[in-house]
Amino acid sequence: MRQRLCQLLAFCLLASSLFSSPAHAAGYTQTRYPIVLVHGLFGFDNIGPVDYFYGIASALRSGGAQVYITQVSAANSTEVRGEQLLTQVRQILAATGASKVNLIGHSHGGPTSRYVASVRPDLVASVTSIGGVNKGSRVADVLIGAVPDVTYGVANAVSGFISFISGNPTLPQNARAAATSLSTAGTLAFNQRHPQGVPVSACGEGDYQVNGVYYFSWSGAQPYTNLLDISDPVLALTALAFNGAKNDGLVSSCSSHLGRVIRDDYALNHLDEVNQMVGITNLFETNPVTLFRQQANRLQGMGL
Numbered sequence: 001m002r003q004r005l006c007q008l009l010a011f012c013l014l015a016s017s018l019f020s021s022p023a024h025a026a027g028y029t030q031t032r033y034p035i036v037l038v039h040g041l042f043g044f045d046n047i048g049p050v051d052y053f054y055g056i057a058s059a060l061r062s063g064g065a066q067v068y069i070t071q072v073s074a075a076n077s078t079e080v081r082g083e084q085l086l087t088q089v090r091q092i093l094a095a096t097g098a099s100k101v102n103l104i105g106h107s108h109g110g111p112t113s114r115y116v117a118s119v120r121p122d123l124v125a126s127v128t129s130i131g132g133v134n135k136g137s138r139v140a141d142v143l144i145g146a147v148p149d150v151t152y153g154v155a156n157a158v159s160g161f162i163s164f165i166s167g168n169p170t171l172p173q174n175a176r177a178a179a180t181s182l183s184t185a186g187t188l189a190f191n192q193r194h195p196q197g198v199p200v201s202a203c204g205e206g207d208y209q210v211n212g213v214y215y216f217s218w219s220g221a222q223p224y225t226n227l228l229d230i231s232d233p234v235l236a237l238t239a240l241a242f243n244g245a246k247n248d249g250l251v252s253s254c255s256s257h258l259g260r261v262i263r264d265d266y267a268l269n270h271l272d273e274v275n276q277m278v279g280i281t282n283l284f285e286t287n288p289v290t291l292f293r294q295q296a297n298r299l300q301g302m303g304l
Helices: 002-019 056-062 078-096 109-119 138-146 149-165 175-182 184-193 232-242 288-301
Strands: 035-038 067-069 101-106 124-130 213-220 260-266
Touching: 035 056, 035 078, 035 109, 056 067, 056 288, 078 101, 078 109, 078 175, 078 184, 101 109, 101 288, 109 124, 109 184, 109 213, 124 288, 138 175, 138 184, 138 232, 149 175, 175 184, 213 288
Parallel strands: 035 067, 035 101, 101 124, 124 213, 213 260
Antiparallel strands: none
């Protein structure tokens, strides 16, 4: 009887190991250095129960990662946002005792993270850019030429309100500076000052490692993904600015490239990439939360 029980127990343990997903194993996302999430334009850390990186921080923490969500200006230049992020990185390092962080930035958060890695590479283990505006956005180019000054005033008010309700009312807002930073010309100038990880070719990969910092990127390429998502029609409209080039609704796939390109054609749009709106994404594509978990595990495997 005891032998049969032991055999049954061994069978159950074997079945559990075969059918359980390694992506949900304990320690799967436990990186050596803290993970720091950096939002994009008109972004925030959280507003009430809604996180900008919706459900992502908790999913990373459940696998053992130490995760921090930063708050920089909702709209401002890359350099201003970068200095704000650098201050918070120093605070995180002081609080944790870690020597470096893994920066993961979405949209404008990509170049914002790149700025910190460029000026203080000793504090950064890796930069991961998700739908990052690394070579400009044609949407920003169109807006700069078409938007009247009064609209920037409205955008500043909206940005200020976002920062206020997310608990950071003193952050400066400058929508015009943000648009300039995200334009093709603006990113070209920025890349000349901070070229690390940026591809030299039009749509290739950049250096995987520069000054001890590892660079990664991924992005979506399907502006309209879910009929229930009220933001999808807007992204389908802005996608027209790319004249048929592969894009996620706000950033072209080629512009999103940085360092090692994991993929640039997920069936996700710009907001899906961070699991917005509130988790309504493409049901037939890998869940965005899973992509973040996979990246954390990738960093873990590299000793980062």
